[in-house]
Amino acid sequence: MTGMSAAELSPSAHIDTFARDHLPPVDLWPDLVFDLPGLQYPARLNCVAELLDRHVAAGRGARSAVLGDALTWTYAELQAQVDRIAHVLRADMGLVPGNRVLLRGANCSTMAAAILAVFKAGLVAVPTMPLLRARELGIILDKAKVNAVLCARSLAAEFEQVEDHPPVVYFHDPGHPDGLEARMARHDAPFAPVATAADDVCLISFTSGTTGVPKGTMHFHRDILAICDCFPPHTLGARADDVFIGTPPLAFTFGLGGLLLFPMRVGAAGVLLEKLTPEGLLAAIERFRATVCFTAPTFYRQMTPLAARHDLRSLQKCVSAGEALPLATREGWKAATGIDMIDGIGATEILHIFISAAGADIRPGATGKPVPGYRACVLDDDGHPVGPGVTGRLAVKGPTGCRYLADERQRDYVLDGWNLTGDSYEMDADGYFYYRSRTDDMIISAGYNIAGAEVEEALLRHPAVAECGVVGRADEERGQIVEAHVVLKPGHEPTPATARMLQDFVKAQIAPYKYPRAVRFTDKLPRTETGKLQRFKLRLS
Known part of the structure; x- marks a missing residue:
């Protein structure tokens, strides 16, 4: 099978056909x-x-399937919990295949079991980030026409501010007679998986909001398996004796794949822990003897100076995704641990990583090559493929792809069968792909195209810089100027002299016309819950 279209959809097992009815044309x-x-x-x-x-x-x-601070579930124990929750959803709550269930909780065994139970029961999971506010939850509830909610009791306050919300059952609420745990205790029979179509929607994942406007992305049962059968076996080399660990929330497809789906596909174990700090993640790697770590570049950068305090000998593979991996972060982690990071780019629309490299195939500075199962190219402004050395729009296709829930922006994401990720990339003669910027983050100053990520890379090499974000700022004379928002390390003062020092440092690192003509110091950068820098907020500040 080299290609498929929506015209070939199988007969659905959904009684509630909302999801299929709202697929794009x-x-x-x-x-x-x-x-x-x-x-x-x-x-x-x-x-x-x-x-x-x-x-x-x-x-x-x-x-062992799921490991945590308080408990360990084997595959048989996880199956029993999943089946109990599936009975609660179908028998107690009266849901029918195709209904949408919003899930709200931090990384923990119950959240994992609940997601799997929704899939198994033929329902559609709508996982949400724990830090979302009532207004954001209201938008998601309305857009996905959610029928029921499973929510951690600790997150009830924000959810209860949502007007006219659907029925909710709280978990981590063992003393309540109507809580999920009490309801689960009333069921002990196996639950047979609903015989869904491979192309029945089972997941609506909302984008993490770097642009401020979330979109619902719709994924099938076969999509869940496809991401497990591309990156993990062919690039990561996942094995049954691996122990996966990391920070991305299960509500984020990076975390759902890396901490739950990928280990389960090969019979491995995933560690699920709440509210990890860099020090806490290092301690957990040591405690659980983790072999594979998934987190964002910012976390690796923060863990680097702390790594020597911990026994990390079990750790074999480190995956970085969620945003561009600065070369300085890669080199620092390698020096601290001896491990070459596996960089990767994925997208909520495509579900997980589609360009990456591991082991001897790693080329520092490059994201990598298309993961087996995927194809990629660089397109010019007219939608034509360009050759090596030309920066353009990254285009991808494979077994997964963008299907927005009732959203006109579908027309912007798909062009001639390609998924346009919104990233500017350049490919070299060997087929390696190099990140340049987000397509909406390219700074055009006095006729020069300047990638903010390149300026960030230079600034991060300065010993005074903890974090930074670079955006374009409107300027009458130059059209735009490069503006750097900088978080300094302790012991460095946010003075005009420090700004000039950083400007001179960048001029010595890269072409001088790329240096930040404006430097603004800040205590912290705006980030999504998954760690992505929200540059649109920097532009609005």
């Missing part, structure tokens, strides 16, 4: 490519039957 879908033998999925498929039930049926039920 057929002609706005990206091309879907299933070149790898491992991507040939049957027409009827429930992803949890493959990710969880298969292991138990094959005699692997005693293997």
Whole structure:
């Protein structure tokens, strides 16, 4: 199978057809490519039957599945919890296949089991970040027409401010007779996975909001397996004896894949911990003997000076994604741990990482090459592919792709079958892809195109700089000027002399016309809950 379209959708198992009814029009879908033998999925498929039930049926039920501070669940124990929650959803709450369930909680075993239970019951999961406010939750509830909610009791206050919200059952609420734990205790029978179509929607994941306007991205049961069958086996080299750990929330597709789906696909274990700090993540790697770490560049940068305090000998692979990986961060982590980071770019629209490199294939400064199963190229402004050495729009296609929930921006993301990620990239003669900027972050100053990420890279090499973000600021004379927002390390003062020192440093690092003509010092940078820098807020400040 080299390509598929919406016209080939299988008969749905959904009684509530909202999700399929609100897929984008057929002609706005990206091309879907299933070149790898491992991507040939049957027409009827429930992803949890493959990710969880298969292991138990094959005699692997005693293997550790989910690890945490308070408990460890084996695959058999996880299956039992998932089945109990599925019964609560279907029998107690009266939900039918295709209904949407909003999930709200930090990384923990119950949140993981709840997501899997929604999938298994033929429902559609709508995971949300713990820090979302009532207004943001209201937008998601309305856009996805959510039918029910599973929410951690600790997050109830914000949720209860949402007017006219659907029925909610709270978890981590063991003393309450109507809490999830009490309801689960009333069910002990196995739950047979609903025989969903491979292309039934099972996940609506909302973008993390770097532009300020979230979009709902719709993913199928086969998409869940496809991301597990591309990056993990072919680039990461995931194994059954791995222990995965990291910081991204399960509500973020980077975390859902890296901490839950990827380990389950190979029968490995995932560590789920709440509110990790850099020091806390290092301590957890040591405590759980973790072998694979997923987090953002900012966390690796903050962990680097602390790494020597911990026994990290178990750690073998470190995956960086969520935003561009500065070369200085890569080099610092390598010096501290001896580990070459696996950089990667993914997108909520495409579900997970589609360009990366590992081991001997790593080329410092490059994100990597297309992950097996995906194709990528660079397009010019007219939508034509360009050759090596030319910066343009990154375009991707593979077994997953963008399908926005009732959103006109679908027309902007898909062009001639390609997914346009919103990133500016350059490809070299060997097929490696180099990040230049977000397409809306390119700074044009006095006729020069300046990538903010390159200026950030230079600033981060200065010993006084803890963090920075670079944007364009409107200027009458030059059109735009480069403006740097800088967080200084302790012991350095935010003075005009410090600003001049940083400007001179950048001039010595890269072409002088790229230096920040304005330097603004700040105590912290605006970031999403997943760690992405919100440059639109810097531009508005």
